[in-house]
Structure formats: C-alpha cells, structure tokens
Amino acid sequence: MGDVATRTVVEIQGVSKIFAASGQGARPVEALVGIDLSVAAGEFISLIGPSGCGKSTLLRIVGDLTAPTSGTVKVNGKPAPQARRDRDYGMVFQAPILFDWRSVQGNVELPLEINGTAKAERARRAAELLALVELSDFAHHYPWQLSGGMQQRAAIARALVLDPAILLMDEPFGALDEMTRERMNMELLKIWDRTQTTVLFVTHSIAEAVFLSTRVVVMSARPGRIAAVVDIDLPRVRTVETRETEAYFHFVTVVREALRGDEGGQQPGSTDARRVAAEGLSG
C-alpha cells in the first residue's frame, strides 16, 4: 500500500485564526496561532486540548466552514474551498443534525441528492452505508424514533455516502454516555477499517483519542498552538482488550502529560513549545 501511505491528504501551513472583537470592550480573540500539520492518507488523527484551544475551529477551517486569517490549507492537493465545492469530505457534528422530515434512509441519501446522483443509485448506495453502520433495519424509521447512538451512526453513514477523501468529526460521541461511547468507538474503528478513509477527529476524551488514533495532536489553551504530536504505536487492529494493555495506558499518560504541559512526551512538539500566555486574553 506504498503510494496510499505516503499521499498527503491534508496540508496545513502557518494557519492562524483571529476572531474580530464583538460586544462592548472585548478584544479580538486569537483562536489559533501558527498551526502546521500534515495528514497522510488513511491516518486517524485526533485533535485534543482544553476548552477554547481552537480544535473545533481548526476542523472547521479544514472543512472550509470558516476561513483562516492567515496560512494555507490544502485538502487533496486543492485549496479547502475547492475541496468543499468538490464534496471531498464528509462532516459529523456533535449533534446528529438529521432532518426530522426525512426517514433514516432519506437522510443518508441527502448528499447524493445534492450531488445529483440518480434515484436507483442513491437507494443502492444508501442501503450499502446503512448496512455498514448496521442500521439497515431502521432505514424507514424517523430520526426521533432512534436513540442518540443510532442517530450518530446514521449521521456517520451520511458523512461517508459520497466516499469522501477525508472524514471530519467534531466530538461526535460527546453527548453519549461512556458505555455507548466506547461501543461507538469500536464501531467507528470497524467502519474506518472497511472504508480506509482519512479521519480528523476532535475530542475531549484522552481515552477516546488514544484508542482511536494513529496520531494524537495535543493543543494548548488559547491561543491554540500544537503543543505536542504523539504517535500512537498500538496495533492497527484494536479491540476491547486493547484498552487494558500497558501500552495503551502508557500512551494515555503521555497524552495527559502533554496536555498538562510537561515536556516528558514520547515525541517532542512539532512546532514551538507551548509558552505560557504573558498577556491575558479575554475568556
């Protein structure tokens, strides 16, 4: 799989994001500063960091839902806006955001409709994705009839239906309880294994980040910088037992220490070491 492994899917260089001042007496908010990151095809990258570190903002910049103040983002070799227009990625948000007036199958077909796919092909492809996320029996149910976990599975099916180069996920399991979350993690890995999609995953949970990823990008508090990048050297195929191995706990500790700002991580930071903000910014 030589070529696939070396192809760069996402190239982020020198990205910064400053939000203009809003409200009375507020100062501009520096959400991101000097982000450099390269994501190769087939990787599973987690972005983790304290609240307000800009990980969601970074994800949205990659998805061209917001523009960087400076720096460049290339997805699949194209500028991010072009990748969005070409429908190169699928996005899963923290809330499933399924349309209430469409059945589960109708929701999964939505991107295909926007893309102009013919009806028979749409039905076939939607059925394929629903089988992948094990929701085939609920194809004709409506979102409100499904549990939270099932709704997110439907949202994942929808995000994958156009076979995107990259899957962007913003804390998709954040609203679920821990047991459901762990189960969904396993299901996501199964799906990832089948589709070989590149994944950029934002999370608050260290356990989740280590369990799912090939690399964990640790970000610092605002202004968001990359504090450390940790290669997760666990076997590619992970099971429930993986969570109980020593290697797993080792990496969890590495990530936790990187979050705390100690320099004892396995891999040194790929950008500037985190500096304590000398100037207090609002918030």
Place this chain on the structure above:
Amino acid sequence: MAADIAAPRPSDGAWRRRLRPIVGFLSVLVILLITWEAVKAIGGERWQVDSLLGTGIAIDWQPPFQFAFATDVKLPHTWVIALEFGAADANGMTTLQRLIGAALFTLRNAAIGFTLGSLLGLGLAILLVHVRLLERSLVPIIVASQTIPIIAIAPLIVIGLKADWFGVAIVATYLTFFPVTIAALRGLRAYDPRALELMRSYAASRGAILRKLRLPASRPYLFTGFRIAAPAAVVGAIVGELPSLIQDGLARQIITGMQYYSLNAAFLWAAIVMSAVLGIGVYVLVVGVESWILRHERRVDAMGA
C-alpha cells in the same frame, strides 16, 4: 436512555386521542345550546305548547324577565332554527338544500382565493427571505394593506373589475396571503442553523437549500398560517359577494335573511349557522391535511392528532 432499540410507534390510544377534540367540541356545542335556551327561559317570550312532541304534555312557561334581545323574532328557539332547515320553499327545495348549494358556491370561490393567496404569500416570503432589503421595505406596506377595511375595498375590486366570481376570489386572496406570508417568513427561518452548515459543507446551491431545508422545515409554521387563512378566505368570499349581484353564494342568502327577518328570523340564523359550518369545515380540513403531511414528525399539537 442508552437502550439501542427504537422508541415504540404511537399507535396505542390513537383512537381515544382522535375522539377527544370531537367530544370536546360537541360538549361545548351542547353547553351553547343550553345557554341559548336558558336565556330565553329567563327573559324571552311566553312559551306555549299544547302537546310537546305529540306526547300530550302541555307546556305554558312565562319567563320572569323580558330581555329586548331575546324575543322570538330576535332570538328564535334553537329547535325553530333547526326545523327551518327542513322547511321547503315554493320550488320544493328545502332550506338546507338551498344553503348547502350556496355554501358550495362560496366554498369554490374561497378555495380559489385560498390557493392564489397561499401561492402569493409563500412566493412573497421566499423572495423577502432572500432579499433582505425588500423585506424591510415591503413588510410594513403589506401590514398596512390589511388594515384598510375589507368592506371598503371589496366593492372596488368586485364591481370595478367587473370580474364577477373572480373578483370575489381576489377578495379572498387578499385576506389569505397576509397570514401565509407572515407564517412563511418565520417558517423559512426556522431551520436549525447547524443544518444550514451541513448543507454548506456539501456545497449545496441556494435552490437546493431552499427545497431541501428551508421549505420542509417551514411546514409546521406554514400550516399555522393556513389554519388562519382558510376561514379568512371564506370570510373574504362572503364579503366579496356582498356588493356584487351574485345570486348563488351565501352572501345572497344572508342578505335575503336580513330582508325578510321580521317574517322569518330563523332563516337568517340558519344562514349564519351554515356560514359557521363552512368556516369550521375548512379549518378542520386544513388540520386534517396537516396531520397527514406531518404524519412522520413527532406529535406536538393535540388538535393535530
């Protein structure tokens, strides 16, 4: 709620739920009729019957008070009004048949007006939602248009246009488009903003966003507008008929009832009852269509069952 099974479909108790509004309505109706007769019993005219319903029981009731508005001419007994529906005229047609015929004629014009008004209202709202500048300038004018008394405008439209039944439909359109526009303006903005982001992430065109997000999300609000607009269309049709020479609609029956009130007060009341039935009927029809179209969505409104 970590269970991974789908919630049960709400089919149990569905009959009981559907029956409740009907039972409620009938109860209110009965209370209204009892109140009507109670008022007459307290302050109406003397009530004399030799043989009640042929049973041989004689009734002679003199109410203790005398209300001027409760005489047998001004406020006929409910059964007198009910019997009036069965009274036949010179051509052998019963009042009920006459009124139903008139109501259907008025209904047709109201339906045309409702359709045109709804299309106009929705189209206008779609335009205003996409062109912010127009919204700010047009909405006050639209609101002002509705405050001009329709009684004053109707003759202008119906007689001035010389369009006869179509002029009547225009008046119905005039009263219909406003609630639909206002409801649609709100409805077209009622989508979850994150859903709009989702559409943007798929680079959906503005047309696709309108068709696949805004319009479906606006349907509950649209139907609220339709509920108000449907009876308004009926009112518009009747008011439109009033100044015209149209003989076939309910307005003509109402005018006739007014002219011959001293001779046969019950007829006017019968015409009023028929108009009310028509108004209620179109409302119930809208609610029925709404329940069917929104059948897959989670039940929120009790009347919508």
